[in-house]
Amino acid sequence: LHYGTIMGSRACVKMAAAAWSTVFLYAVLHTANTFSIPLCQGNTVDQFFCEISQILKLSCSDSYxxxxxxxxxxxxxxxxxxxxxxxxxxxxxTAVLRIPSEQGRHKAFSMCLPHLAVVSLFVSTGMFAYLKPPSLSSPAVDLVVAVLYSVVPPAVNPLIYSMRNKELKDAVNKLIQLVLFQQQ
Known part of the structure; x- marks a missing residue:
């Protein structure tokens, strides 16, 4: 895949700077918008996440x-x-499919597919959280969806990337065997 050739330090710095500056401007937009809303129903949010949709429910002005x-x-x-x-x-x-050996393609796909699953979980739950109709809104559903898109992907990412590590795989296998043998 020539990752080292394509992804030099300069490309990484440019991508990180683009992501951080975009996220910073996006956060400023949300913060300015949130602090300019008058709240007339108190300041207690029904979740432990301070979601924008929850703050908008406390607003007494038309925020359409x-x-x-x-x-x-x-x-x-x-x-x-x-x-x-x-x-x-x-x-x-397309690059992986051009790899001539079956073992090489399997190794490359085993690295990509778990990451794609986490990205899909994040995108789908985030879309559901913000684009669902108000009729589907309930505190329990909102809480589960918020946890799914804000806690699970960051928690699972280190596991996905470290599962490529042979020592970690061996340690997890030993732990599973230990737990199974103690139960018998």
Whole structure:
């Protein structure tokens, strides 16, 4: 895949700077929008996450134009990120399919597919959280969805990347065997 050749330190710095600056501007947009909303139903949110949708429920002003503006910006950024991910994975999969050995293709796919599963979980639950109709909204559903897209992917990522490590695999196998033999 020539990862070391393509992904030099300069490319990594450029991508990190682009991601951080975009996220910073996006966070400033949300923060400014949130702090400019007058709250008239108290300041208690029904979740342990301070979600924007939960704060908007406390607002006593008509926030329709604000919501539409934020949604349009969010959709544009989300679509741009989604498009970047899709194009990247198409390029990765075409490169992997050109690998002549079956073992090499299997190794490359075993690295890519778990990451793709985590990205899919994050994107699908995030879309459900923000694009679901209000009729499906309940505190329990909102909490489960918020945990699924904000806690699970970051928690699973280190496991996915470290499972490539042979020592960790051996330690997990020993732990499983130890637990199984203690139960018998």
């Amino acid at each position: 134009l604000r919501e539409v503006g934020v949604i349009v910006v969010s959709i544009c950024l989300g679509f741009g990120c989604f498009l970047f991910i899709v194009v990247s994975y198409v390029q990765i999969f």
